[in-house]
Amino acid sequence: MVICLKNTQNCFYYRSVIRDIFMILFLFLFIPSFGEIYEDDFEDSSPGLVWTDAMGIHSIIDVTSESRLSGITHPCSGTKVIKVAEDGNTAGIHLTLAGGEGQDMTVEAWVFCEGNDGSVSHSGYQAIVARASYQGIENFIRLAWDPDHSESGDSGDGWVKLQAYNGATWDYFGIDYSQFGSQTQGYILNGTTWSSSWHKFKLVVGGNQVSAFIDDMETPQATGTMSITLRDGQGGFYVYTSGDYAGYFDNFSANVTIPPPTDFDVLIRNGEVYTDGNSSSQLTDIGINREMISEMGDLSGKSADVTIDASNLMVTPGFIDAHTHADSGGALSSYINQGVTTVVTGDCGSSPSVTNVGAYYNSLEGELGPNYIGLVGHNNLRSAVGLSGSTPTPTQMTAMKNYLDQALRDGAFGLSTGLIYASGYNSTTEEIIELAGVVASHKGVYASHMRSEGEFLLEAVDEAIQIGHEGGCNVQISHIKCAGPFAWGEASQVLAKVDAANAVGDQVRMDQYPYTASQTTLDVLLPSWALDNWSDAVTNHRVELEEDVRELIYDRGGAENVYIISGTYNHQYLSEVATSLGKDPEDVMINNIGPGGGSAIYFQMQEDDVQTFMAHSQLMLGSDSPTSDHPRGSSTFPRFWGHYVRDLGIFSKIEGVRKTSTLAAQQFRLLEQKRGILQVGYYADITIFGYNSIIDRADYDNPTLSPLGIKYVIVNGGVVVNNGVYQPAYSGKVLRLSNQTLVENWYVY
Numbered sequence: 001m002v003i004c005l006k007n008t009q010n011c012f013y014y015r016s017v018i019r020d021i022f023m024i025l026f027l028f029l030f031i032p033s034f035g036e037i038y039e040d041d042f043e044d045s046s047p048g049l050v051w052t053d054a055m056g057i058h059s060i061i062d063v064t065s066e067s068r069l070s071g072i073t074h075p076c077s078g079t080k081v082i083k084v085a086e087d088g089n090t091a092g093i094h095l096t097l098a099g100g101e102g103q104d105m106t107v108e109a110w111v112f113c114e115g116n117d118g119s120v121s122h123s124g125y126q127a128i129v130a131r132a133s134y135q136g137i138e139n140f141i142r143l144a145w146d147p148d149h150s151e152s153g154d155s156g157d158g159w160v161k162l163q164a165y166n167g168a169t170w171d172y173f174g175i176d177y178s179q180f181g182s183q184t185q186g187y188i189l190n191g192t193t194w195s196s197s198w199h200k201f202k203l204v205v206g207g208n209q210v211s212a213f214i215d216d217m218e219t220p221q222a223t224g225t226m227s228i229t230l231r232d233g234q235g236g237f238y239v240y241t242s243g244d245y246a247g248y249f250d251n252f253s254a255n256v257t258i259p260p261p262t263d264f265d266v267l268i269r270n271g272e273v274y275t276d277g278n279s280s281s282q283l284t285d286i287g288i289n290r291e292m293i294s295e296m297g298d299l300s301g302k303s304a305d306v307t308i309d310a311s312n313l314m315v316t317p318g319f320i321d322a323h324t325h326a327d328s329g330g331a332l333s334s335y336i337n338q339g340v341t342t343v344v345t346g347d348c349g350s351s352p353s354v355t356n357v358g359a360y361y362n363s364l365e366g367e368l369g370p371n372y373i374g375l376v377g378h379n380n381l382r383s384a385v386g387l388s389g390s391t392p393t394p395t396q397m398t399a400m401k402n403y404l405d406q407a408l409r410d411g412a413f414g415l416s417t418g419l420i421y422a423s424g425y426n427s428t429t430e431e432i433i434e435l436a437g438v439v440a441s442h443k444g445v446y447a448s449h450m451r452s453e454g455e456f457l458l459e460a461v462d463e464a465i466q467i468g469h470e471g472g473c474n475v476q477i478s479h480i481k482c483a484g485p486f487a488w489g490e491a492s493q494v495l496a497k498v499d500a501a502n503a504v505g506d507q508v509r510m511d512q513y514p515y516t517a518s519q520t521t522l523d524v525l526l527p528s529w530a531l532d533n534w535s536d537a538v539t540n541h542r543v544e545l546e547e548d549v550r551e552l553i554y555d556r557g558g559a560e561n562v563y564i565i566s567g568t569y570n571h572q573y574l575s576e577v578a579t580s581l582g583k584d585p586e587d588v589m590i591n592n593i594g595p596g597g598g599s600a601i602y603f604q605m606q607e608d609d610v611q612t613f614m615a616h617s618q619l620m621l622g623s624d625s626p627t628s629d630h631p632r633g634s635s636t637f638p639r640f641w642g643h644y645v646r647d648l649g650i651f652s653k654i655e656g657v658r659k660t661s662t663l664a665a666q667q668f669r670l671l672e673q674k675r676g677i678l679q680v681g682y683y684a685d686i687t688i689f690g691y692n693s694i695i696d697r698a699d700y701d702n703p704t705l706s707p708l709g710i711k712y713v714i715v716n717g718g719v720v721v722n723n724g725v726y727q728p729a730y731s732g733k734v735l736r737l738s739n740q741t742l743v744e745n746w747y748v749y
């Protein structure tokens with residue numbers, strides 16, 4: 001949202017959503033209080049807000065449910081009054097704006113109220129002062145309360161301030177905060193003493209979300225709760241209230257749209273622009289306003305708040321990490337720092353919610369670094385209906401399908417299986433086909449961590465393809481690999497199966513991380529039949545157990561290739577542990593480690609297979625992270641670009657763009673949501689990097705070392721990496737498959 005505060009000489013505008021939120025918040029925040037009627041232009045609208053600006057423009061804001069305010073302009077300096085009236089009660093804000101170009105903008109707002117008992121018996125005065133400085137990127141916002149009626153400006157007794165980051169320090173007074181962008185909360189004090197029962201005020205700042213509520217008001221006029229919440233990061237907000245004064249702010253929403261005084265929020269100049277993974281580069285400028293690309297071409301005569309000189313840099317669609325476990329959302333800076341603007345989550349059969357997916361997605365909004373795509377985990381789906389064995393009852397099957405269907409309606413993009421993990425390894429192909437049918441009805445994706453990536457790799461690929469074919473949905477084979485000596489050299493055979501399926505009209509794609517080692521639990525070295533009843537297996541089936549464990553270790557490349565990264569034997573190879581204990585590796589696994597023994601790096605792939613897969617036209621990048629133990633968690637995308645595309649010269653730049661963005665955008669139908677390519681009218685998810693400088697630095701000893709060469713990362717128009725420096729903007733959104741036809745028209749340009 002942009003609010004322009006303009007006068008005849010100067011014009012500048014707020015860029016940060018958070019700043020905008022505060023402005024809006026101040027315009028409409030009413031603290032019921034002892035007050036006085038401010039004698040100024042006043043119109044009674046019942047219910048309603050009246051804005052009268054210095055130019056005599058009157059705007060009446062209907063505060064009935066879900067109403068919207070738009071088209072209000074704000075002359076810059078001067079005094080304005082907003083009043084609310086209903087049933088003889090009045091309340092409002094007297095607002096004075098001042099400032100000039102290159103100066104801080106000062107907004108001072110006096111909140112005034114008249115009691116709803118009809119009398120004007122209240123004395124006293126309260127004030128909220130908002131002060132917003134907005135040169136550069138970092139700014140501060142101040143919300144202060146002046147219970148000693150000093151009206152404005154002074155910093156004397158009684159001031160209580162809630163302040164955000166000021167570019168250098170956190171200035172706060174009686175405020176509990178964590179950090180700008182996550183949560184700030186505090187209590188407005190009476191004087192300098194904390195009082196949770198006296199005028200409690202809480203403010204939550206979370207990227208695009210702000211909510212504020214006031215409760216425990218001890219004034220007789222207001223005992224209710226008031227909250228203001230930004231609408232889904234799209235500008236405007238709701239005000240929810242209950243209680244005397246605030247009662248008629250029920251479900252208020254408002255949006256203020258002002259034409260920007262500069263042409264663009266962000267302008268990218270002189271870059272080598274790849275609009276998608278199918279087209280040659282072009283020299284074009286990209287103008288961004290708010291979340292969208294609003295103009296492309298020669299924009300040399302245009303102005304912008306932030307101008308990025310992309311000379312000698314590649315400008316591409318933001319990287320899409322097609323396979324992650326970033327289920328819990330948040331800043332996800334290790335992805336952002338790789339140039340990733342969208343993560344696919346809920347992979348390998350595991351997702352955080354299967355029965356209330358919509359609410360879970362909502363809970364992530366406003367605090368996301370990159371955009372978020374969720375899949376529904378098959379293993380969680382099974383747990384949700386009490387299924388752990390091989391055959392669901394008809395009731396369980398129906399329940400799983402219903403949960404899945406609802407999740408897809410709530411925005412999930414498909415189903416993932418983890419067929420080497422509990423309890424997916426017990427499921428039949430038929431069960432998954434039936435679920436895939438539900439996915440197909442929403443045109444979603446079936447992503448599979450297959451039953452085997454080693455000895456039974458080819459059979460597992462057959463199963464994944466069969467599920468997609470019979471279920472009728474897109475297939476994504478997760479972290480494709482030839483794991484262990486049984487499977488080494490089989491990449492071409494796998495790809496022949498993929499090609500054959502695609503040739504008959506199926507849609508089979510793969511994701512991959514560009515490394516020869518994997519990372520997963522140590523449990524994968526134990527047979528699933530034994531995991532289901534471990535003590536029985538150890539006691540009564542010892543011989544078969546040892547045999548199977550020995551084979552599983554071999555299948556993973558042998559004990560000398562299993563590098564343990566947790567537990568008692570942290571940072572030792574399984575072979576080393578066996579030697580030091582004087583035991584066989586299978587003995588160590590059964591007796592010394594056992595089920596739930598943590599995690600390991602498995603050096604179980606061959607570079608030839610990695611490259612053979614990578615070269616396939618239907619392969620996209622997927623980090624399979626987060627992990628702080630494997631370099632893929634910090635470096636998948638820069639390694640692909642620096643090592644494979646540039647240094648080894650295996651791919652053209654266009655093909656690189658395709659594998660890091662376009663193909664995944666197709667897989668998840670993001671183009672229908674105006675994402676995944678650089679085009680006017682599409683969301684500004686953009687990665688800008690130096691082709692000559694991009695490279696990974698992390699290895700297995702230093703797995704979290706950040707990569708080089710990523711210069712700018714833009715998520716929904718928010719600059720999250722600025723000249724190589726990460727700066728949290730929380731501009732990511734939860735993407736929803738079911739919302740793809742939704743046209744976001746909150747902003748009127």
Ligand SMILES: [Zn+2]
Nearest residue numbers: 348449478479
């Ligand atoms: Zn997996």
